Amino acid sequence: PSLTGAEIRAKFLNFFAERGHKVMPSASLVPADPTVLLTIAGMLPFKPIFLGQQEPEVPRATTSQKCIRTNDIENVGRTARHHTFFEMLGNFSFGDYFKKEAIAWGWELVTKVFQLPPDRLVVSVYHTDEDAFAIWRDAIGIPAHRIQRMGDDNFWASGATGPCGPCSEIYYDFHPELGDEHIDLEDDSRFLEIYNLVFMELNRDADGNLTPLKKQNIDTGLGLERMAQVLQGVPNNYETDLIFPIIKKAADLAGRDYHSSDEKVKTSLKVIGDHVRSVVHMIADGINASNVGRGYIMRRLLRRVVRHGRLIGIDGTFAAAVAEVAIALSESVYPNTREREKFIKDEIQIEEMRFLQTLERGEKLLEEILAKPEVQSSKVISGIDVFTLYDTYGFPSELTQEIAEEEGFTVDVDGFESEMKKQQERSQAAHEDIDLMAKDNWANIAKEIGKTEFLGYTQLSSEATVK
């Protein structure tokens, strides 16, 4: 059946509420846990409970948790299933039920509530987890060859240390006609991981040692957008009702039709759709643009939105208008987006304007460089030119490269890197100079600093290392 994203969310939470789970609100994207920058999974707010540092209020809980995973940023728009921002539906047992119930309920949810045909599903277990294998085969009745044993991929941990354990995943098979002879769960043109059941019973310490937690816990994650993709019969998460209206808005502003656009334009639209959701929820949760930490991640995401907007032909500022759609889509479940609407839009507008100025200045300069006779004949932009754009005008080198390639030029990447190195050496030397001078002559220092003209916008200087 085709279900809306909101219906999928509600059905999931309801199913577990009926089975004794307390429905709890999503925690903030800014975790209480100081070791993590952003909430990356539904289990994060419960980490102290799993570690036995905090007593649970209830033995069972269920949530729809806002998550941001920056490690998936390069996958955005390139795979059908990855976002930076997504919602993870989860059911949790704090030392209450364990594998048998988690597997049986997970299966019942997927096959009865969401009515996915069992012969469209394949499951995985951790290679040494005979208990999980036996439950799937004997209690659920999955043919053994559709239970795949996996290695490290099926051992889940929230970070280098902390609670972890073997897991078992449910995959959707888009092409059962290909037969069961060669089931390769890493083939994402055929299989989509939708639900992960983690048997959270171990703790990893700083030396990598695994010790049993006091209790055996259950932590699960089902990707809302992925389930929506399957149930709505669309080719990727982006075309679900959870995200597509945002993409549609951006496409309208660019005067384009998403469906008849080429892959490159579609990718840009997906990046915009994804990153705008992240930015809206990050600002709603109190994150402001800055040069460090979460604020820098937000700024970086927003700058990618601006760049991709220009790539598809949008002039001027547009991100706040697109953000309005993301706010409208989220407000019934996450009311803080509407409550902080003005702040969100202002922050986006200011950031976007600043970045646009940098971009425009850089683009003009790049045009002049491209017009130089030697560049016209060699079709190569020198490392020094790329470096000047970056260092003086704050123009990211990857952007120079991208534009150059569009226009049929290449960039001397090695030359750029050697200029970067030279600059590092120079700045080290300059610091030494200043240190020496500082001992006796402050006036000279002031003169030195006055000579260094920074037309650019120094905040951008770390952009080059960031993709």
Ligand code: ATP
């Ligand atoms: P994948 O292998 O596809 O990258 P994962 O194994 O990293 O997914 P888990 O850490 O097991 O994902 O998270 C639990 C569930 O959350 C996944 O089964 C999936 O449905 C969803 N999920 C994970 N990462 C993303 C993402 N970047 N965007 C959308 N949904 C995601």
Ligand code: MG
């Ligand atoms: Mg992943």
Ligand code: MG
């Ligand atoms: Mg996986």
Ligand code: MG
């Ligand atoms: Mg997984």
